[in-house]
Amino acid sequence: MPKKPAAKPAAAIDAAEIPAAIPATIPAAKAEAGTNMQGQHVFLVDGSSYIFRAYHALPPLNRKSDGLQVNAVLGFCNMLWKLLRDMPKDDKPTHLAIIFDKSEVTFRNKLYPDYKAHRPPAPDDLIPQFALIREAVKAFDLPCLEQIGFEADDLIATYVRQACERGATATIVSSDKDLMQLVTDCVTMYDTMKDRRLGIPEVIEKFGVPPEKVVEVQALAGDSVDNVPGVPGIGVKTAAQLITEYGDLETLLQRAGEIKQPKRRETLIENAEKARISRQLVLLDDKVALDVPLDDLAVQEPDARKLIAFLKAMEFTTLTKRVADYSELNATEIEPDRKNASGASSTAPKASVAAVTGDLFGSSDGVVKSTPIIRAKGDAEIKTPAALAAARLEAVRKLPVQRDTYETIRTLERLKDWVARIDNNGSFAFEALAPTIDPMQAELSGFTLALAPNDACYIPLSHKQAGDGAGLFAAGLAPGQIAVRDALEILKPILESSGHLKIGLNIKFSAVLLAQHGIVMQNQDDVELISYALDAGRGSHDLQSLAQRWLGHTALSYGELTGSGKNKLAFDQVAIERATAYAAEHADLTMRLWQILKPRLVAERMNAVYETLERPMVATLARMERRGITIDRQVLSRLSGEFAQTAARLEAEIQQLAGEPINVGSPKQIGDIMFGKMGLAGGSKTKTGAWSTSAQILDELAEQGHDFPRKILDWRQVSKLKSTYTDALPEYVHPQTKRVHTTYALAATTTGRLSSNEPNLQNIPVRNEEGRKIRRAFIAAPGHKLVSADYSQIELRLLAEIADIPVLKQAFRDGLDIHAMTASEMFGVSVKGMPGEIRRRAKAINFGIIYGISAFGLANQLGIPREEAAAYIKKYFERFPGIRAYMDATRDFCREHGYVTTLFGRKCHYPDIKSPNPSHRAFNERAAINARLQGSAADIIRRAMARMDDALAAKRLSARMLLQVHDELIFEVPNEEVAATLPVVQHVMQDAPFPAVLLSVPLQVDARAADNWDEAH
Structure with missing residues (x-):
């Protein structure tokens, strides 16, 4: 199968070999150039499609x-074997790879946050098979x-583009319609389930246009599965005609006014921006800087013994026999792969840790005695922070x-031995598990x-013992564990010591958990926050x-450890040996x-941001989380009853408007009433043939004066x-x-804003009476008041400051009504x-400008x-030309550098601001302009x-x-x-920027006390 480059020996880094001109933080892109591939055939298997088809194909x-x-694993292996062995000789691949989605979040989510938001999660019994399928690919000696x-x-x-440019042909093993845009004379698709080739004629049959126009049709028609909006009311057939x-x-969009059909003309004009965004969502990026070059996908014969060992571990008897017969091997003489066999733990081969760590981390006898440092012909030769960062990266x-x-x-x-080593070392990676x-x-x-x-360990404290008759687990603890109290007694001195650095990732969790046991952790670094x-x-x-x-390493995931669905285990039910592999790896990788x-941090001058805006927040938020807030259950109970009555009243009104009994919670029935029975304009159908009743569609209909969609909303x-x-609650x-x-x-947002979850207390609505009623349920403890302290118009004040708008700055200094x-x-x-309507319009513009509001958005907001x-x-x-100058300057800076900075030096990166797509580019430009304001406001409240x-x-x-809660x-x-x-x-909130930043615009904080949150706000 694919040839692998020879591994380089681990050795000390020679500083002289580090090119000073290459930034340590940005890996160099791999070159695309290669030899002519005339007559060669590149096969690219859509791994995700294969997995789901395999899962659904077998019981x-x-x-x-x-x-x-393991049904998906078996189906996947059968399809791979068929692909490799049953293809005609003149059609077999010379290059082959299985390609998977790395994560759900891509550049498309930045462009359109709701992209793929409605996709259901994978079935519980499929999730544990994902890791095994990747192991299967490795067993076949194929690139994963x-x-x-x-x-x-x-x-x-990207691979098919490179293949065709170099003279090869390419086959995409998939039936996914999104890949049909890639079909050319050089590229075909192959549906293994139907044993069917898909070329240009088949694409035209499906979309009504040739492959190069498929994205245009998809942009108009949208995709309900991936939540691509498209243009409401336009399907594939109409899109193809247009x-x-x-x-x-x-x-089409530029000439939409020429279209004779009024409904079609209006919906195209009103949804032009959606169509442009949709096009960017469906257009595939064929310029990816590939981690693995095309040449590395060259096919070679798999190691049959390794493949048989994997198949035996999975207990696939029939397929094992097929492979053994083909390879002329006796399967009974080959042991199952222990790593993937039932009940196995990690069995990675041992390497000479002493030899490697001695070279890399300055220990002549192979025992790591101090915080790792890089040796490179003597540390004195590494003269700059950037060189040290580059050397560390290469070495690790x-x-x-x-x-x-x-x-x-x-x-x-043994625990005391480790604590003694930590005491000598001064720093260590640490995590509490629960x-x-x-x-x-x-x-x-x-x-x-x-x-x-x-050099890592795990100290199990309360893992359960596997049961042998009374349920899955017996009540007792597994043997060979230290008592929680004893372990805490030994660890407490170093955990509370300000002289020992604790290194963690999301270390706040450990801090809160330890505080429940009376330990207040001091002096910690959080890798997540450094990143x-x-x-x-x-x-x-x-x-x-x-x-x-950064390491090119795939860590064990929590799902791999615990499984999912009805058989999912809690962490303390996981066998100690497996828990050790998972937990110790976490600490190892964190270090x-x-x-x-x-x-x-030092090399890129971000140390002040980390030390003043990130690191102190761990202890601050840990204390806040432990304090919590009181709620009045009776208020919530009454509100629940009140909301139930309101919902019942609305249901009755909806039934009356419908003229027949309907299930108000059924989108299908609602759609049938609105667009079928009532004949309301603007309806569009989903891929299942049902009418769409999204909030956006209902909003549009409600704004037109229709009562039925308004009642549904x-x-x-x-x-x-x-x-x-x-x-x-x-x-x-x-x-x-x-x-x-x-x-x-x-670390949840680009701008530094915090987010709240379990429960989310930052999203309780405040702009309607019902939401304010919910805030009334948050109350002070007896003998106390709740105080709400809120920055007044902080982002507008920062706009006046950063954009240097004299008239706005003076207005804030004079305490004027800024909107008036x-x-x-x-x-x-x-x-x-001044009439209230005039002030309301100015207020909408003031706040809208901050978020890059468009004329369309402002028109909808004001109803004009x-x-x-x-x-x-x-x-x-x-009237305020400085604001336009600020926006232009911010946009230009971000285009040049890829980020904007807040007043306090925080970098908010928008790498897609140079996107060739106008809609994508405009989205990032608006976000970058707003980030300087929102990010500076977030930094100020963090400092406070x-x-x-x-x-x-x-x-x-x-x-x-x-x-x-944001500014409060x-x-x-x-x-x-x-x-x-x-x-x-x-005083603390108003003076929070000082002394780092001296504002010429005063900050105003409104603070009030009351018995509940709503009254205090």
Whole structure:
């Protein structure tokens, strides 16, 4: 199968070999050039399509030894074997690869966040088979390819382009319609299930246009499966007619006014932007910088013994016999592959850790005694932070991950030995593990520690013992574990020591969990936050993504460990040996990533961002999460009943308008009533043939004055409030604290904004009465008040500051009504006695400009013609030209550098701002312009939060910061301290930018105290 390059020996890095001109953070793209491939045949298998077709083609099949479902694995292996052995000699592949989707998040999600948002999750009994299928590909000696940020289709598009340019032919093994745009005289598709070739005639038969026009048709027709919006009311047939007539999408949209059919003309004009975005979503990227060159896909004969060993481990008797007969081997003489056999743990071959770590990390006897450092003809030769970062990256990437070196700590004496090594070392990777994701209620399953690559251990504490008759697990603990209390007693001194650096990834979870046991962890580094400070917007910051990106290593996933569906295990039910492989690898990889990323902070001048905006937030948010907030169950219960009555009333009104009994929760019935019985215009059907009743369609119909869709929207909203909040919130009350504890994510957005989950307390609606009623259920403890402190118009103030708009800056300094002042400036109306409608329009423009609102969007918001909205925006920029100059300068900077910076130096990356697609490019431009404002606001409130507890303590106040909701902080304050607390909170928040940034525009913080959140806001 594919030839693999010879591995380079691990050795110390020679600094002289590091090219100074190559940035350490950006891997060089691999060249596409290669030899002529005339007469060769490249096969590219769409792995995801293969998996699902294999799964659905075979009935459930369980491995006899352990009951693991393996029908998809068997189907996949059968199809691969057929592809390799049964193809005609003149049609066999000379190059072959199996290509998978690396992750669900790609550049398309940045363009359109709802892309593929409605796809159902994979079946529970299929998920555990994904990893085994990848093992199957390896057993066949085939490349198993995937790249973060791209779909498998993009990789396939790039490979077939290169193949054709070099004279080869290509076959895409798939029946996916999205790949049909790639079909040419050089490229065909092959449906293995139907044994059918798909060429240009077959594509024309399906789409009504040749392959090069398929994206134009798909952009108009959309795709309900992938949630590509398209143009409502236009299907494939109509789209093909339009593209045939006008040539391409852009020409059609520019000439849409010429279309005679009024409905079609209007929907094309109104949804032009959706169509352009849709085109970018369906257009495959054939310029991916491939990690694996095309030449490396050359086919060679597989190792039949290895393949038979895998098939025997999977217990595929028939296929094992076929392979053995073909290879003329005796299968009975070949042992099953232990790694993939029933009940197996990792059996990676041992390497000489001593030899490798001695070279890389400065230990002559192979024992790692100190924090790893890079040797390169003497450390003195590495003279710059950038050189050190580059050397670290190269060195760490060369060191293979060897899970068989990990140790399970089962005795106090051995744990004390590790603590002694940590004490000498000064820094170590650490993670507390638990069976649930809620650290407030989780039990400790164990700890994992690492001192260096391949020098890691796991300390199991409370893993359950496998049962042998009374259920899956007996009540007792598995043998060979240290008692939780004893382990904590030994670890507590180093965990609470400010002289020992704890290195983790999402270490806040461990901090909250340990605090439940009376341990307040001090001095920690978080690899996730280091990555976030460096690369926000460039990719995910979870361990698996980082390990793949920086180490080229695929880490064991939690799903691989625990399984899924009805047989899914909690972490403390996993066998200790398997738990060790998973947990110790986490610590090992965390240490490696820290060694790679930490030097970049200094090299790229991002250390201040990490140290002031990220690192302090771990302890701050851990305290807030533990404090929680009280809710009034009775208020929620009453609201639930009230919402139920409102929903029932709306249902009755909907039934009356429908003129017949219907299930209001049935989209099909609703669609049939609206577009079938009532004949409302604007309907579009999904791929299943049912009418679409999306919120957007209902909104459009409601704005036209139709009562029925408006009632449906009202019913859906009140039903969601009931299910998501009034019914669900009581379920989150902690059994001991009797409070609700949310969890904050620090690295969830490009701009630095926090997000809240389990439950999400940042998305409770505040712009309608029902949402405000829900906030009334958040109450202060007896003898206390809730204080809400909220930055007033902070992003507008930052716009005035950053864009340097004198009239706006002066207005804020004078404490004027900024919206009335803007209206006066734009429309020449006196502030005194100004009509409310005029101020409302100015307010919509003020806030809309921040988010790059279009004339179409402003027209919808104000209910005015688009031409009038466009005139307002034009006049706004004429009156405040500095804002346009700021936007242009920000956009130009981001185009040149790929990122924008906040006032405090945070980098918000938008790598797709140079996209050739106008819609995609415009989206990133708007996001970059807004990021400087939103990101600066996020940084300011972070700075305030990091200082708040110390400021309150210095004034001997007992107030406790409970929640952060974007620009608002919520406190619980004793009644008698409210008057003293309000000015302290306001002072800390208003002065948060200082001394790093001196603003010429004052920040205003409104703070009020009340018995519940709504009244305090």
